[in-house]
Amino acid sequence: MAKILILAETQNGKLKRSTLELVTWSRKSGQSVSALLWGSAAPAGAKELGQNGIKDIWVVESAGYDTYNPDMCAQTLHEVTKKTAATLILGSTSAMARDLFPRVAARMNSGVISDGTELQLQGESVTVKKPLLSAKVLAKMTFDNSPVQFVLMRANQLPVEAPSSSATPSVGSGAATGVELHAVSAAQPLLAVVKQVVKGASEKLDLTEANIIVSGGRGLKEAGNFKLLNELAEVLGATVGASRAVVDAGWVSHGMQVGQTGKTVAPSLYIAVGISGAVQHLAGMSASKVIVAINNDPNAPIFQKATYGIVGDLFEVVPKLTQEFKRILHK
Amino acid sequence: MKIFVCVKQVPDTETKVRIAADGLSIDNTAIKWVMNPYDEFAVEEAIKIRDLNAGSQTIVIGLGPKKRVPDSLRTALAMGCDEAILIDAPENLDSLATARCLAKVIGQEGGADLILNGKLAIDDNASAVSQMIAEFLNCAHATVVSKISPSPEGFEIERDSEGGTKEIVMVKKPAVLGANKGLNIPRYASLPGIMKAKKKVIKEIDSASLGVDLSPRTKIASLELPPEKPPVRLISGDVAAQVQELVRSLRDEAKVL
Known part of the structure; x- marks a missing residue:
């Protein structure tokens, strides 16, 4: 036993x-x-x-x-x-x-x-x-x-x-x-003392525990366009992630990076928006149960790992998708 | 300050993986080995801290088979580490045995003020060796570290917790710190650096001579390749139809909503 x-x-x-x-x-x-x-x-x-x-x-x-x-x-x-x-x-x-x-x-x-x-x-x-x-x-x-x-x-x-x-x-x-x-009585710190905690902007679940993740890559063209993903994530109760390329470009913080030098995730649903799917990114998310890829390049490697794919312009697809989820989930 | 950096060699992410005939290990014949990416941040930080603190010394340690691990030690030397030690060991020592060897060698070499590692190695994703070294040396540890400022008593560090939260922690000296991305941008080895590194002597220590318990606590019972994914279902039509069909599929077929 x-x-x-x-x-x-x-x-x-x-x-x-x-x-x-x-x-x-x-x-x-x-x-x-x-x-x-x-x-x-x-x-x-x-x-x-x-x-x-x-x-x-x-x-x-x-x-x-x-x-x-x-x-x-x-x-x-x-x-x-x-x-x-x-x-x-x-x-x-x-x-x-x-x-x-x-x-x-x-x-x-x-x-x-x-x-x-x-x-x-x-x-x-x-x-x-x-x-x-x-x-x-x-x-x-x-x-x-x-x-x-x-x-x-x-x-x-x-x-x-x-x-x-x-x-x-x-x-x-x-x-x-x-x-x-x-x-149980509290222990005394002997080797390390926490001086300060700087809370992250997000009250959402951490990427590693999120059940739904909406992740963005270079296809979003600029940092400000992450708001499209934030809106989609809001409707789904999802956490927002990102590819290495946009983290390295300084669009979003490293805490949001999914992949080899970021977080390894396995949500029920992973929506990859404008992410081509470098092997280092796939390494961090391919264990997700269902993967949706939205990308304008039909040859993007992300489609080899995806369950569902939409080849198209994310700037058209994502806002409509947000609307459709809203309609289905909140009616 | 005496700074040790521990580096691990891992298969390059692009390497195709085959299971060996024994069914319990990876076929090593065609693997391209590289320094674990997180260890590059550790090497860079060691060099930076040394250069800012006069009289400091950096020693890089690698553990694993002699026929391949020296390559990564030469890379660290070429980046700027002062000395290198190889602990010649069989493939796939587990985390506990690895930490025992590293702690023992660091002790034999006169101890450290700072031990820098990557926060995890991308092959087994275990993230265990830093904490275990610290336990065996009875000193402080911190992992997922994105900033290090030495102070007289030790180090003030920033670590990345969940959801973008940062913790600022004062750790006593000596400390074992696991580097996260964001700590620095690792330099490329310069040509003169590479030439110099070639001439340096790597000190060799046989793991079996250390007198530590090398027997594993964890082992692989079997290996398998992941199941093939069915091909993607591309959804066609105009955008409105695509979006409707996608949401319907996620709700009714995949049942993830």
Whole structure:
């Protein structure tokens, strides 16, 4: 029997979808499952975890954890891993967990497998499927002699399901509900101190977790035309991305870059507008479930990866597309 | 300041990948190897910081098979690094074993004030070695770093978090920092630089002689090529018809809306 510990993450006071994916998978695995979460939103997140069938929850309720400090978070994850005797630590490939897991894994003489797209459990051992070499190869990875198995899963790969209502405990009214809350005290920063956080312009989901991405390239001709994509993204609740060419041209910030020296994404829907599809770009998005390409060049390589394509003038197509989505989604 | 830069050699993105006969590794015969693109930012930053801080020294370390890795070390020397060390090691050591070797060698060489890496290597996308080196050296780390300012106690760094958010963090010295794009623009090696690099002696260390545990914690159980994508469905008609058909398909066929 594996003992699972999920590192839960919240955004705007709610559990991230990526966390709910791990919760659903773990609950259905039939193993013993604990979860750890921290920050000011931890109590709200703990309640939501309870509603989703997690019965053993470890909480650091501290504003000191609202900003990620690798030093403090590593101490806490290490402590709770030991206390729960967890053998499988699950996180999503977020900025935080990606930075944190390897540090704690090394502390525990253990390995990490990141970027997972599928997860299977046999006894105590997990097998993780992950893309390698810009998704030109898919590997099934296993652990060997690793006291603890640290796994980072990509967002939007696993289904989210609510537990059947009879199994739903409610948090806060003691042992009768079956949920146990453990308070963990905050760690002290020893090696690093976060001095300041400069919030990005976007309150949207990060590209790596977005379910829909609208991405623009050189075909947009100038920075100001990104407003066409912002309008389209607004209607779809999507996050806006970009190709390397327009990031290097200074039209948009590097945080928006999709591809080899940007972010690797796998949304349900990726709409590439005016992007020709250099191999470095394809490396970052070809795992998307459905890809739409809009480009005036029928020979653009992006069409080889696309599910649907429109060969045409994006300045005509995109505004009409925005209107059509608006009509269909908001009627 | 004593600055180490760790570089990894990775297959060029344009390289066609074949699975080897054992089904567990990549056929290496036709691969073009290059320095991991993020490591170029690390090399550039090391040279810049050295040049701004008198009496500093840059040492580049590469780990992997002796028959190919020295090429990337020569590239780093040609860009301007002072010395190079090769840790001769088998293909595909895992992240933990790699970090153990690097930490051990850095310790043997008298320790570091700063260790610069790329934030991840584009072959396995793991983003693990920086944090693990820092753990073994019991020092601070930061990844996805886009600005580094040395200060008396350590380094003030900027790192890119999610959604365009930047975190400004003070890390104590010594520190392991993982470079992101945006940190700098890597220079091209100059011709005199290349000539000079050719004459430099690369120090060689056998990984098996380091006395560290090289056994893997993670391994590949099987490899497969991704399934072929069906060809694109190009939507024809005038723009209004194209757009209607696309939205209908996304909603009714692909069911992603």
